[in-house]
Amino acid sequence: MKIAVIGAGISGLVCAKHLVAGGQEVTVLEKSRSLGGRCATRKFGEHIVDTGAQYFTLRDPVLRKEIGSVAGAQLKTISLPILISGKMGEVYRESEERFYIGNGNNRLGAMLSDGLEIRKEVEVGVVTPVGKEWEVAGDRYDVIVCSAPWPQSAKILGGSQEGVGYEPNLTALLEYSGGWSGAVYAQIDPSGEDPLSWVACENAKVGRVADGSTVYVVQASVKYSRENLEKKPEEWVADLQSRFEKAYGVDATKRGRVMSHRWRYARREKSTGYPVDLPKGVYLCGDSQVDSRLESVWRSGKETAEKILGSKA
Numbered sequence: 001m002k003i004a005v006i007g008a009g010i011s012g013l014v015c016a017k018h019l020v021a022g023g024q025e026v027t028v029l030e031k032s033r034s035l036g037g038r039c040a041t042r043k044f045g046e047h048i049v050d051t052g053a054q055y056f057t058l059r060d061p062v063l064r065k066e067i068g069s070v071a072g073a074q075l076k077t078i079s080l081p082i083l084i085s086g087k088m089g090e091v092y093r094e095s096e097e098r099f100y101i102g103n104g105n106n107r108l109g110a111m112l113s114d115g116l117e118i119r120k121e122v123e124v125g126v127v128t129p130v131g132k133e134w135e136v137a138g139d140r141y142d143v144i145v146c147s148a149p150w151p152q153s154a155k156i157l158g159g160s161q162e163g164v165g166y167e168p169n170l171t172a173l174l175e176y177s178g179g180w181s182g183a184v185y186a187q188i189d190p191s192g193e194d195p196l197s198w199v200a201c202e203n204a205k206v207g208r209v210a211d212g213s214t215v216y217v218v219q220a221s222v223k224y225s226r227e228n229l230e231k232k233p234e235e236w237v238a239d240l241q242s243r244f245e246k247a248y249g250v251d252a253t254k255r256g257r258v259m260s261h262r263w264r265y266a267r268r269e270k271s272t273g274y275p276v277d278l279p280k281g282v283y284l285c286g287d288s289q290v291d292s293r294l295e296s297v298w299r300s301g302k303e304t305a306e307k308i309l310g311s312k313a
């Protein structure tokens with residue numbers, strides 16, 4: 001079969017890899033220049049900072065082995081605690097191991113891309129059926145796999161986006177001069193009431209932050225992100241920064257660089273539905289199918305490939 005996988009995030013790349021291993025002819029089409037999708041990392045001055053998935057769990061031993069064999073020695077653990085706001089001292093899932101990729105979480109995308117045919121900077125518009133085939137970005141395929149968040153996949157399929165919701169996220173990267181205490185990795189506010197829902201110190205990831213600096217990743221709550229999504233980034237970044245400094249007692253005179261990222265579709269809403277009634281020859285993978293966790297979308301890519309391979313057995 002000739003198969004187009006739309007999107008080079010983790011789920012699409014895992015799916016493509018399994019399809020190729022199953023003997024299929026696969027092309028991955030990715031709208032951006034980079035691989036990994038929301039498993040995203042940026043160069044921030046001299047630092048390397050994760051702007052999407054911050055860390056991941058590997059609860060399933062099979063997946064742990066698979067990701068371990070792809071990432072090798074770059075698979076690292078964060079041993080420092082994550083605190084819950086308002087309950088200082090309480091450790092979030094104390095026993096759970098948290099992983100990251102040493103040279104940037106997005107490197108997982110690059111590692112997975114080895115041996116795949118990937119066309120970058122190809123934004124797929126609406127796909128059209130032609131007989132039993134699908135026309136995608138000027139070529140014909142027997143099967144297509146959409147791995148993007150459902151609102152984007154629905155657009156590609158020319159159908160309704162209703163029924164599956166996504167939460168936006170506004171993220172600020174904040175650099176300060178001076179050292180870091182080294183006691184805690186991050187703090188969360190699970191209530192969603194505090195505009196600062198996630199504050200993490202990237203220094204906890206070994207080798208990411210240059211000596212003499214501290215870099216924080218601040219993610220706004222869903223409510224705050226929705227209210228400020230269409231505003232100019234400089235407005236909400238300045239607001240998040242002053243809230244952060246006040247709440248964490250950080251000295252504003254030590255400010256360095258600032259960067260922002262707006263995720264329109266960050267994670268699927270917790271109690272949302274699943275897409276139904278897909279046309280023949282169209283498959284989905286990623287968090288339109290499962291929860292928005294790296295481990296889950298990896299599994300989803302694999303399961304979608306198995307379904308496609310099984311359908312032709």
Ligand SMILES: Cc1cc2nc3c(=O)[nH]c(=O)nc-3n(C[C@H](O)[C@H](O)[C@H](O)COP(=O)(O)OP(=O)(O)OC[C@H]3O[C@@H](n4cnc5c(N)ncnc54)[C@H](O)[C@@H]3O)c2cc1C
Pocket residue numbers: 006007008009010011012029030031032035036037038039051052053054055056057122123124125147148149152156169171219263265266267285286287288291292293294295297
């Ligand atoms: C701010 C943030 C923090 C997060 N934190 C965590 C965390 O700590 N731990 C965790 O496990 N998970 C976390 N997640 C969730 C996790 O990052 C995602 O669930 C996962 O990366 C989704 O992978 P995916 O392959 O399903 O989709 P994506 O990574 O979104 O991949 C889809 C790809 O499709 C491409 N695409 C979209 N439309 C088109 C088109 N028309 N044509 C071509 N290409 C297209 C996109 O560019 C993208 O590369 C976080 C996400 C965000 C945004």
